[in-house]
Amino acid sequence: MKKLVPLILLSILIITSIFFFEDTDSRYEKLSKSILCPVCQGETLFDSPSEYADDMRIVLREQIDNGLSDKQIMDYWSSRFGDRINTNPQNENLILIIFPLFLGFIFFILFYRKIKE
Amino acid sequence: MISSVGILITWLAFLNLLVILLINKKDLYQLLVRINLFLHFLLFCILEIALFLDDFSLNYIANYSASSTPPLYKFASLWGSLDGSILLWNLVLSFYFYLYIKIYKKNNELYDIKIFSLIIIFFNGFTIFSSSPFAGCIQLASVGCADFTLLPFQNLVESLSGRGPNPLLQNHPLMAIHPPMLYIGYVGLVLPFVIATSELINKNKNEEWIKIAEKSTYMPWVFLTAGISLGAAWSYEVLGWGGYWAWDPVENVSFIPWLLATAFLHSAKTQIKEFTLLNWNYALSCLMFLSVIFGTFITRSGVLISVHAFSNGNIGTYLIIGLTFFTLLFLIIGIKNIEYFQSSSKVTNFFGRTGFFVANNLLLAGSAIVVFIGTIYPLFYETIYSKQITIGRSFYDILVGPILLLLIYLMIFSTKITKNNLKITSWLEENYFEINLSIILSIIFTFFFRSSFKFAITVLGSILLVVIIGKNILNKAKKTKLQGSYWTGQIAHLGIGIFAIGLIMNVSQSYSSELIISSGDTIQFGNQEFNILNPNEVQKNEKNVINLPIQKNNTTKNASLNIFKNSTQQAISSPAVFRNVESDTYITIKVIDDNNFKLIFRKNYGIFIIWLGLAISSLSFISRLKR
Structure with a gap:
């Protein structure tokens, strides 16, 4: 019985997180956070206070209102400002994710073999 | 003259x-x-x-x-x-x-x-x-x-x-404190480098070197922590985007030495107490300083674009020569000492001190490597494909996030680290009440902040960390004076737990909206009313400031636009921040159009808790001071 209490509580926690989860980021926020402001120094459209970014945000809102898909919107901006405008390059550059994971895997194997010794 | x-x-x-x-x-x-x-x-x-x-x-x-x-x-x-x-x-x-x-x-x-x-x-x-x-x-x-x-x-x-x-550098007094603090931390990492290399060149080796190296890393660590935290505070107060960390290259290269120094402060203990991990400790004590030179190279040679970068023609070549020279020094001395390194004791207790510290080091070094890759990948990409690429927040979220989660769960056990293996069942029994309490608190948190599954798990770890270490500190504070490195660690870990709770509140629940207003309007935002008063303009020597007073209940704060006379750049927006323990309302002017203002209202949760946690971690050194 004593062991059951934390397990029950834990499952309540998991259920709460699944059923009550609410994503506060609107589609506009998600997209404006993944597009770089081309005239600023390393800031996204969402963050940048510049007027240029403001104009771009207006265009982005129109695109969302017109029902363009995420891919269409990203393609539009990339074609005008180059790929560097996309702040999520890991989707096209999987090596970025795979290489560190591979390193981690090797470390883990070495570590595991030491434990077995 | x-x-x-x-x-x-x-x-x-x-x-x-x-x-x-x-x-x-x-x-x-x-x-x-x-x-x-x-x-x-x-x-x-x-x-x-x-x-x-x-x-x-x-x-x-x-x-x-x-x-x-x-x-x-x-x-x-x-x-x-x-x-x-x-x-x-x-x-x-x-x-x-x-x-x-x-x-x-x-x-x-x-x-x-x-x-x-x-x-x-x-x-x-x-x-x-x-x-x-x-x-x-x-x-x-x-x-x-x-x-x-x-x-x-x-x-x-x-x-x-x-x-x-x-203009960005003359808009907030923190500019006078943040860089010197950071430099004192950053440059201080030269000490372990000098100590490790000079002691191992020496034929009559002084086995005390690791103790001295560890002691000398501590002060730079404190200043680096405080310097990075103040930088985050500066960014929040000045840049007007409501954030505090952007994974900007310059932030990254101050974070890499911090991660390595944190790893070293832990792994040095294994050599002091059990004479293990000699080669790893030597490498870490040098890599801290090498990463400092590397970081300076990356950010001062103009190869990367960032808020902090000042470029200058030839410092790049100059630094790369220095980096090569000091790296060779480190490698040659390392190779000469292979026999010494082999005298290291074998690691036996994988669920005791050494095991925990090895795991901690792998995770910290792992995140340093991830941050390193994220910082230099754009350089490689540009060299190979002649195209620019930007690595943003999501890359670090994917890779550094899980590592930090594991580190938080590891820290929970830091109250009871001994040479012998930890008995997990007796640990669970001892902390039965605290575990249940923490899960209940996490359920409330998750419900209130509508957190996702991964945040729920992280917040559980953070609350457990705060509860268990908090109890440990309260219990023993009555009996003993909180002195020595054990308590430094406990207080630093408590701070990180509090910081993590604030961070999750911030990322899981903050929201914003963009509003066009004119003076005299009353705005409803997040169940609160804000009155917009009449704007005024202040002329100063170096800038013109347009202030827009905003009133909430009885407090009035200015959101302002600073137009610097010496700069053709855009105006800099200073936010009006209404602070609260659980959330800030952060208002910035984006554009002024005749009598209309485009304002961004942000509800930023957990900011106070983030600063509190960072302050506690930075102040952890107090327990090390001798009477």
Whole structure:
């Protein structure tokens, strides 16, 4: 019985997180956070206070209102400002994710073999 | 005049350092190291005096200060750009040289003095051969200075007024504190490098070296933590985007040494107590400093774009030579000591101290590697494909996020780390009440903040960490004085737990909305009412400020736009922040259009808790101070 209490509580926690989860980021926020402001120094459209970014945000809102898909919107901006405008390059550059994971895997194997010794 | 004096004293300091490097008299270097500190302090003072006297015959002052700059920012202009910041860098380095012979030097050998003086010669040499804040102006630009000379006693030309500092750097007083703090931390990592390399060159090895190296890392660590935290606070208060960390390259290269230093502070303990991981400790103690030079190279050579980058033609080549040289020194000394490293004891207790510390080190070094890859990948990509690429927040979220989660769960066990393996069942029984309490608190948190599954799991770890360490500190504080490195660790971990809770509140629940208003309007945002009053304009010497007073209940705060006279750049927006323990309302002006203002309202949760956690971690050193 004593062991059951934390397990029950834990499952309540998991259920709460699944059923009550609410994503506060609107589609506009998600997209404006993944597009770089081309005239600023390393800031996204969402963050940048510049007027240029403001104009771009207006265009982005129109695109969302017109029902363009995420891919269409990203393609539009990339074609005008180059790929560097996309702040999520890991989707096209999987090596970025795979290489560190591979390193981690090797470390883990070495570590595991030491434990077995 | 000041230019010539400054250049001559720089040469004098350089000669003095050469003498320290070349002589073999053991009784003399004490004096020369003091002279070196004095000369660098003098250089610092002379540049400050020149800044306050508005001596625009100096290239640096003509380009990075102006007569209209307010005194505080004149003072801070010394580190407002590359040449001046190298001067501060050298002063800090000289201070550490003095501190080293005063506190940490335990043997009679001279290797450490040689290596240390070589490092300062390297950085001092930059101000002699490449560019110096004392360089005189020989050709004027329309504003400021166009060309300079590194020789003394030349015919200099003086502009009427200077160009003034970068607007971002004269908008908040934290600018006067954040960079020196960060430098004291950053440059301080030279100490473990000098100690490790000089002790291992030595044939009569001093087994105490790891203890001294660990002690010497602690102070830089505290300053680095405080410096990074203040930088985050500055970013929140000044940049007007409501955030505090952007994974900007310069932030990254201050974070990599922090991760390595944190790893070293843990792994050094395994060598001190159990004589394990000798090679790893040697590598870490050197890599901290090498990552500092690398970071300076990345951010000061103009190869990357960032808010902090000041580019300058040849410092890149200069730094890469230094980096190669010191890396070779590290490798050669390492290879010569292979036998010593092999005398290391075997790791046996994988669920005891060593095991926990090995896991902690793998995770911290792992995140350092991820941050490193994220920082340099754009460089490689551009070289290979001739196209630019940007690595943003989501990359780090994917890879660093899970590592931090594991670290939080590891820290929970830090109250009971001993040589012997931890018995997990008895640990669970001992903390039965705390575990249940933490899960209940996490359920409430998750419900209230509508967190996702991954945040729920993270917050459970963070609350467990705070509850268990909090209880441990309260219990034992009554019986014993909280002194020694164990308590430093406990307090630092408590701070990180609190920080993590704030961070999750911030990322899982903050929201914003963009509103176009005119004065007299009342705005409803997040169940609160804000009255917009009439704007006013203030003329100052260096800038015009448009203030928009915003009233909530009885408090009024200004959201303002600063238009700097020396800059053609866009105006800088200062936020009005209504602070609360659980959330801030953060209001910035985006655009002014006749009488209409476009405002961004942000609800930022957990900011106070984030600062509280960081402050507790930074202050953890108090328990180390002897009475």
